[in-house]
């Protein structure tokens with residue numbers, strides 16, 4: 001579920017009193033998928049309350065079966081939203097490497113090689129892997145192989161060729177990649193294909 005949408009939804013439809021009361025509510029999460037969460041909570045009534053929070057397209061929807069009827073969200077719905085936000089935050093931490101850097105974010109400045117290894121997974125993060133038949137039309141050559149630096153050249157159907165330079169900084173694990181082509185994307189298809197070739 002989208003955390004930003006959930007935050008906005010909570011802010012718009014609840015006041016600070018409800019939000020602080022929600023902190024003392026511990027819901028039982030009985031069912032969830034990517035876009036729908038169901039909770040139960042044993043309140044003062046004999047029947048437990050059922051709380052549902054859903055995202056459909058870009059809209060959040062929620063409801064609770066408790067008797068609260070003063071407009072806006074009840075504390076159970078807010079507690080449910082907080083539960084999901086917490087979970088989403090934990091999930092996003094999974095995208096971090098061993099050094100706590102967000103893998104996807106760091107890609108703007110360079111490619112992080114966890115434990116100094118280049119892997120297929122890292123290459124696939126840079127962009128869609130070039131279609132196989134397309135990649136096969138590139139011919140790669142290693143032009144220069146130095147400590148922490150590799151220069152490759154690619155030619156396409158034996159026509160024009162581009163050069164790629166890869167420089168690895170083993171102190172911060174960042175692999176910097178550059179290509180001589182005019183593609184404005186940081187990681188052009190030559191870089192992605194050349195990394196596959198190096199690997």
Ligand SMILES: [Zn+2]
Nearest residue numbers: 064066074076
């Ligand atoms: Zn409620």
Ligand SMILES: [Zn+2]
Nearest residue numbers: 179181188190
């Ligand atoms: Zn290129």
